[in-house]
Amino acid sequence: MSWKRVICCGLSLGAGVPLLAQGSSPVNDSGATAWMLTSTTLVLLMVPGLAMFYGGLVRTKNVLGTMMHSFAAMAVVGVLWAVVGYALSFGPNALGGLIGWSRGLVLLRSIDQTILPVGVPEYAFAMFQGKFAIITPALIAGAVAERISFRGWVCFITLWVIFVYCPLCHWVWASDGYFFNLGAKGAIDFAGGTVVHISSGVAGLALALYLGARHGYPKTAMSPNNLTFTLIGAGLLWVGWFGFNAGSSIASNLDTARALTVTQVAAATGALTWVLIETVMHDKPTSLGMASGILAGLVVITPAAGVVQVGGAIALGAIASCCCFGMILLKNRLGYDDSLDAFGVHGTGGIVGALGLTFFIRDSWWAEAAAKSPGWGILAQLKVQAFAVGTTIVFSVCMTLIIAFLVEKFVGFRVSEAVEKTGLDHDIHGERAYGLNNLN
Amino acid sequence: MSWKRVICCGLSLGAGVPLLAQGSSPVNDSGATAWMLTSTTLVLLMVPGLAMFYGGLVRTKNVLGTMMHSFAAMAVVGVLWAVVGYALSFGPNALGGLIGWSRGLVLLRSIDQTILPVGVPEYAFAMFQGKFAIITPALIAGAVAERISFRGWVCFITLWVIFVYCPLCHWVWASDGYFFNLGAKGAIDFAGGTVVHISSGVAGLALALYLGARHGYPKTAMSPNNLTFTLIGAGLLWVGWFGFNAGSSIASNLDTARALTVTQVAAATGALTWVLIETVMHDKPTSLGMASGILAGLVVITPAAGVVQVGGAIALGAIASCCCFGMILLKNRLGYDDSLDAFGVHGTGGIVGALGLTFFIRDSWWAEAAAKSPGWGILAQLKVQAFAVGTTIVFSVCMTLIIAFLVEKFVGFRVSEAVEKTGLDHDIHGERAYGLNNLN
Amino acid sequence: MSWKRVICCGLSLGAGVPLLAQGSSPVNDSGATAWMLTSTTLVLLMVPGLAMFYGGLVRTKNVLGTMMHSFAAMAVVGVLWAVVGYALSFGPNALGGLIGWSRGLVLLRSIDQTILPVGVPEYAFAMFQGKFAIITPALIAGAVAERISFRGWVCFITLWVIFVYCPLCHWVWASDGYFFNLGAKGAIDFAGGTVVHISSGVAGLALALYLGARHGYPKTAMSPNNLTFTLIGAGLLWVGWFGFNAGSSIASNLDTARALTVTQVAAATGALTWVLIETVMHDKPTSLGMASGILAGLVVITPAAGVVQVGGAIALGAIASCCCFGMILLKNRLGYDDSLDAFGVHGTGGIVGALGLTFFIRDSWWAEAAAKSPGWGILAQLKVQAFAVGTTIVFSVCMTLIIAFLVEKFVGFRVSEAVEKTGLDHDIHGERAYGLNNLN
Amino acid sequence: MKLITAIIPEEKLDEVREALIEAEIERITVLRVSGHGRQQEIVVQRGKKVVPNLIPKVQITIACNDAFEDITVDTIIRTARHGGGEVGDGKIFVQDLNECIRIRTGERGGQAI
Amino acid sequence: MKLITAIIPEEKLDEVREALIEAEIERITVLRVSGHGRQQEIVVQRGKKVVPNLIPKVQITIACNDAFEDITVDTIIRTARHGGGEVGDGKIFVQDLNECIRIRTGERGGQAI
Amino acid sequence: MKLITAIIPEEKLDEVREALIEAEIERITVLRVSGHGRQQEIVVQRGKKVVPNLIPKVQITIACNDAFEDITVDTIIRTARHGGGEVGDGKIFVQDLNECIRIRTGERGGQAI
């Protein structure tokens, strides 16, 4: 986690200290900068990847509407983040640490010349972080696919990023954040297990429960319109995740390579495990299972990518697929409609990762932790992790429900039954995804 | 713009000075090289991205033909650029500066060992630039989609790159180019507002007028065959554009990060604005609008990415979407058939960007300009920009018409009505895009 | 090839020498590391690219099954490589050099802190190499598409990677490997002409002959279900190949830029040539031809990317397309069913490249070779290349047949005629690729 | 026996199907078609109002015994209609069916329906 | 009433439709089908000549009153034909139609066409 | 003349077509449809058993002279059946065909089939 500290120094420097004193200012490391820019680009690639993944899973009449949920996040949060999001997340503590704030960071003005101590322009860091703020709300859409209005969605994610994502991001990744200073070496969340996956996963669950199931669910079969898209989407997500995780080292060195390695191994193990489970249970290894397993493996390793080794990555990947698979079975029992399993995969995988990583932390980390707080051990760290996870869940669920309530009341969130029948594409967007289906 | 100067030194060095004197030769900066190679790769990704974007918008019978226009550019210009294109663009002034030339640059022979002063192998720079030469003619295809012959297209882009792209590229980006030496600090065109977008946009317009409208236009509705492709294509273009713009810094440092930041913000603002306009005007935010807005934002920031800040990027992105949207409304009034709005988006966006950036230039640039030419101000720079834009338009339109005339006369450019009815895919390429539409 | 030597020192260091002596240990080069991580990511992108390429070419009923062959490689070999693959490939000679082995490399444990002498963490190198081990068996699938069981495929690639890929990789790229020490400067195989393309191509041929043709072949027409996918897949492969080839320099410098340049030029030439041949022969330049030509050009330059210049790349690209085109014509005469021409393109292109490169080697290489072994010339090197190619072919074919026999016998490889008729997607995976084809 | 072919709006398929099943008409065949009639569906593409020539519709084919003709037709009319009836609600065509054969058993006539 | 079904080449759809509309036959339903007949369409895949078993065609379905049968059929024949007639130009099938119902209004028979 | 419409399982198309061609019934038109009948195809999606409402089927349309009706029907029954007959094997519908016209030549009736 040492990168956080470095960043945050940089940040407080960027935000507070006069920038013109360039005497001892950090020098740009062109290699680290190159990798951070590449990572930013890779995380951006995850958004079309997610649009393909989700878009392929819905019914033919809702393809564009579903893809637009991801693209809307790109557009809305893309602007929002630069305007106030970064200030709210990485500004110094405000409101007693509930959130960050710095007027200078509005429109990213005060970082115009900042090079972080790690040798990366703060702009690159801000944009990298901005991509996380884009992908997180986009993930939620999976839980309520095929039944929400575009207008409602746009309002929802605007509020959600401001009131849920930014605070969480501040707590976890700002040097003065709550979680960052828990226990010996802080709560471990390398690349966003809590901030990204748990928060979006449980928000999805809350939304799915609040808005109710799709008309006809679970009686009517709702077949994916295009599994090739889903598979390719999963592939692009895997590719982008290398930026997501390895980029979170905010460097281009051994830590980065380690993060990439465990990401690769966990994704592969997750995929293999899921397909194996399916083969054993139904004798049908499905492509949806392959895609889901890839996701599960990637999600679980996200918080852990800075502290586990290859063996741990294999273990976590396998456990994640089992848990996510189990969670989805449970969902089918309970009967709520988490349409594309945003909670089933991201929520579950995130929780498993954030807690499970404790058992696979590399020795050198323990040594450092023990140096700071003698006797620091698995149980102690597990408590810290559990606290972070728990707080995230409670906070995200409560805030999500409040926001959803407001959006439903003032803008309208769930579409009418008529629109649901016609489909989002034609009714809301006035388009049809596959002109090729008709003669034209 | 300082990168240009540096490059151009490198170039003249690469082209003219004996290379064996390695005593004081520049050292490779592995970080900058890494980012330049990555950027080259990202710009290459824009070609399949564009193929998806355009391919999704045409009718089912013309999908492959349309995608082949992009891929043909990849194949033809890929070879052409290495053989003579780079020599024509980045060789020293020839024909009184109308174009560049250096025999040694043919087949890139003379740069085999060159490291540019910025620490990047000239090969990397040449390939990066080569990708621009590929994407530019590919953009034109949108204006005349669904009605040109493959043979004609291949001939057209060959001539167009030699006689339009290379000269323009030389004027704007070679150290001894016309535009490069206009005014205090040259005409500002960071990553190709004039060279790439204006030149291709107005060429598209000229071609569309010269070749005439598609049979049945505008009476017959011509529905996009696959909007999912168009959306994903727009996503890939966004991803690739990070290489396009941030790579144009020919470095991996603060400038690079700045370029990436404003690119991101302008694209998001463009998308948001376009969707807002649609919502206000027709109550239907479309996915095509989302994709178009992304494009508009990306195009407008292209010339500006080196000199504006976040606030300016937001302004430019919003203005671009308004202008492009307006231009397309105007097209519908005027009745010409710019099929996929190559002029509407690239031409318009490029002009708005090249002129509009003047109002958002960062203070440090003004300071440098004033140092060189005291009292240099907005008006003066606006004149320089307008001159560059105007010259580009006139040059590109005239040359395009001449080339189109020759191609139509000697090879045949516009297909016959029969071919247009059958569709390019089956008639010219002997294939059908979607075998899945039939039983096979 | 100098990078190999450097790597291998690193490796033996990583595997054998105690790692704690950090006094004189190599320093991380953030730029080289950034490019290696980027390259790893790009090569990963080739897997979804290949899935699209192959997936688009089969019949509608086999799309998912075919894509799953690529994804299975990602999952299976992703785990396998980290567990034992790297140890088998890059461990010191075992079994008299037949293969490598080092217990410490199991689960990549011993490289946890290794920085290679070239300044790159060995993790990055291991993951980069791992992607090669994934893509190679995935290529084979094209030869036996539409008729193999998923179960059989998973077993096959597991065994194939262990018993064919790892030994070959060891011979060619380990510092103590057979081929690495042939002749003056070793057999030239920059990025995997023998290891990747020849080995997979001839393995495909062997499998296709062993398993027999698809039911109905060649009488029944088997039309590609989605050529847009194939084209985009080819585009993604081109993009990824920049990582494949330029990454194989294990650096971020002039060599890297050179490799990228010739890759670009060869791919473009290959595409252009193939399309020209088609135009001359049938007056139909096809999109499948464009895609095939891109592949042929990329394959042929793979072994050569470290030693040839632009002129040589053009020559090789053109020759490759001619040879591959001819080979496919020959296949149609001979009547065996290499369904998607894995041998026709990868086998043929790889052989042409590995042998043909001899005639285009840059002077500096000859100088170095002559320094080591006076009088070393084209003929001598051609013998070395031919020996490497021949050994690879014989080894790969024999081992492939043995493995195929075992898999067929114990797990079942070829599906029954009934499954073949129903299609892999529905029968084996219980899914259908295009829900959009039906009302849902 | 009769062969009933109905062209209905896409979004009505589920409703019609459910109603038919309730009326014990459980065997149907459906497919996507495109129709041209009096309905004009205005679509806006990049700010331009476009009237597609052909509108996506769903066609339902039902073979039934004569006694079931009325209930089938009535069920479709009732459920495929938008409110009080809108242009584009579609058509039902009824034809004679000479013979119906169940492939599985080879049964013919009314009992094979 | 008659139910006219025509199988025509894909590229002729627009022409046929326009001619039908001119002849005041404005309501039609169309769909993609694949046909096998005497037409042989040779396709070259990677240098290999392939003869697809099934060729994409378009099917047009028109319900019309008896008086319109001839003009409908003649219009289609005239416009769907390639020049003097080529193999693959397609077929027209005419059947009796017992009943036609407009879903919107419930009208039946000739006026519902 | 008769118009024969058969709904068969997707995977049987090739077999049926080949048998028809052998029986010298060479002209057919086919298309994808989705059917609902007694067949229940269970699909597992993310561990959940799902019964799709509509199962993909293939529809074959053949116009033939009366003399060919029996052989056409028998050929289809024989080849479209899974083993001894399974639910979902499909249906064959036979209707009268008043007129058949070859667009290429304008020929009508039996010789135009």
Ligand SMILES: Nc1ncnc2c1ncn2[C@@H]1O[C@H](COP(=O)(O)OP(=O)(O)O)[C@@H](O)[C@H]1O
């Ligand atoms: N005479 C006809 N022949 C074939 N199809 C028809 C006919 N009349 C209507 N249809 C189909 O029904 C659909 C709805 O018809 P439309 O004319 O819009 O409704 P209405 O008759 O209620 O005005 C059309 O899109 C077309 O597919």
Ligand SMILES: Nc1ncnc2c1ncn2[C@@H]1O[C@H](COP(=O)(O)OP(=O)(O)O)[C@@H](O)[C@H]1O
């Ligand atoms: N008897 C038939 N039954 C069903 N469809 C037919 C019949 N005859 C022709 N068709 C359809 O018409 C199309 C064109 O027929 P074809 O035999 O190629 O033309 P022609 O009769 O002019 O030689 C075929 O592809 C098929 O779809």
Ligand SMILES: Nc1ncnc2c1ncn2[C@@H]1O[C@H](COP(=O)(O)OP(=O)(O)O)[C@@H](O)[C@H]1O
């Ligand atoms: N009466 C009918 N009307 C329309 N289509 C039918 C009818 N009966 C069967 N079909 C079609 O045939 C397919 C197979 O029918 P199914 O009921 O599963 O077989 P079986 O009659 O052998 O039990 C169905 O999916 C449907 O498409």
